[in-house]
Amino acid sequence: MAEKTIYQHLKEEGVSRREFMKFCGLLAGLMGVEFSPPVKALGAVAGPSPEKMVADALKSKPRVPIIWLELQDCAGCTEAISRSWSPSLVKLVLNKIALDYQETLMAAAGFQAEEAKKEAMEKYKGKYVLVVEGSPAIGEDQVFCTIGGRGNIDLLNEAAEGAAAIIATGNCAAFGGIPKANPNPTNARGVWEVITSKPVLNIPGCPAIPEVTTGTIVYFLVMGKLPEMDSLNRPMTFYGHTIHDHCLRRPFYDAGKYADSFDDDGARAGHCLYKLGCKGPTTYNACSSLKWYQGLSFPVQSNHPCLACSQPNFWDGGGFYQGQSAPLNRPDLAAFGIAAGAGAAVGVALAGANSINKKRAEHESKKEK
């Protein structure tokens, strides 16, 4: 029997055709698939519509399993996904389409779970998508993170070997995240620093936006390739703009109206949070456009500055509530004192030497007279 397509699989799960088409439209929107502007401008729609394209792909492509590894993490990205605003989408993608191994969500445990993973990895070798959540810890012979008695790097390498695509979700997996924060006792790294033989797509965030994770997975399912990426291997569709670019408080920034504290009139009036440490201008993520919980809100809208959680080393990037323009390390008085004292001492010494020279010269000129 031929392998079941994604659509057949969904149909068996009780998804109606109407629901399926809605789902395809949503996915097309999420993935940023649309008609090129000239086609739209002409009004002449050539070829299939975006949702039909997605639908055709899902009807013809076989089910692709996902193996979801958790390394040094808080399971926050999983939590975010399980509480996503579009339960239909996430449920469809993760529960019904694909998710074969996910330690936090799966019912199986212990040897049973490991067995399921092994089976999936063998059966779908070269076809499955590996999603990694949490940072690999390479320090002290991998002792800081072991699963089923095996070191995390070994597990990661083993899973990566047969993967068709590797997606690192959350800042920990993408860039090392909180485990990598100074002094980084476990020697944590981003997945792409450990696996260099294959491209690793990064979906940083703390947690990653669930729609971005699922949208990217579906992009791979539909297109059969990873989406266009930026220099940090993040999908351009979601990480092409900064929080600042699409921020709802941007007009206040442009007008120079800031909140000076969390409970002043500026804060109540929704003014810009730049002075309270917002890192929006240097943070690339989709929070300000896609938002969270059915487009309800995102941190800046909820009166909290952006922490730059989708950027590398965000935990060590200066105080969260310190303005972005401020220097990273607060200069201490001792260093200033030493610098000033040393400058003064050298100045005094030179002046002393000058004065001795001057006196000697005066003395000699008197002698000559």
Place this chain on the structure above:
Amino acid sequence: MAWDELLRFLRGPMFYAALVFFLFGMFFRLFRVVLLGWQRDRVPSKGSKIGGVVITYLKSILILPFIPWVKLTFNKNALTYVAGGVFHLSLFGIIFFGAPHMLVWKSILGFGWPTLPAPYVDWLAAIGIISLVALLINRLVHPVLKKITRTADWFNWTIVFLPFITGYVMSRHLWFEYQAAFSLHMIAVDLLLIWIPLSRISHFMLYFFSRTIHGAQFGKRAVTP
């Protein structure tokens, strides 16, 4: 990755090092100048030296900036006076009342103050940039200035101009991505901090000493040796 890491370096260790060097250099300059030697008054002064100092400061704060023709510079070369004055005003406005700059002061001093709305600061920067360009052209065409300009003067102009233009590009979000513009601005600022003690830009501090000495001299009423 590159811009992010560069920016972290420029905002962190590099800024710190530049600041420490700046302090070292300025204290060195200060002590060198103060200890150059003081002349004793060989004849008792009938006037008040302190009075002279007060008058010279009042004159330089209240009269010279607002009544141009009192100053010889204005009568001889109005452009130097106007562009120079406007440039300094714009500089003070930006570094003390621009919100991002106030946050730098706050992180160093531990306290902050109210700031100007961003559009005003942008206009100040634009005015500063225009006046700097005017001063450059003046220096290029003025027959006397051309003769007395040395390499260090071109360098001074460039090093002062760079923070202005990079800051403007950054705050207006022009051409570069934000981290790149921010990094360029920080390179310019770190360079400026290092260059100040080595150059005549140190007049921002030494000016007050020369003004004081001049004032004291003017206040004297005696036969000077």
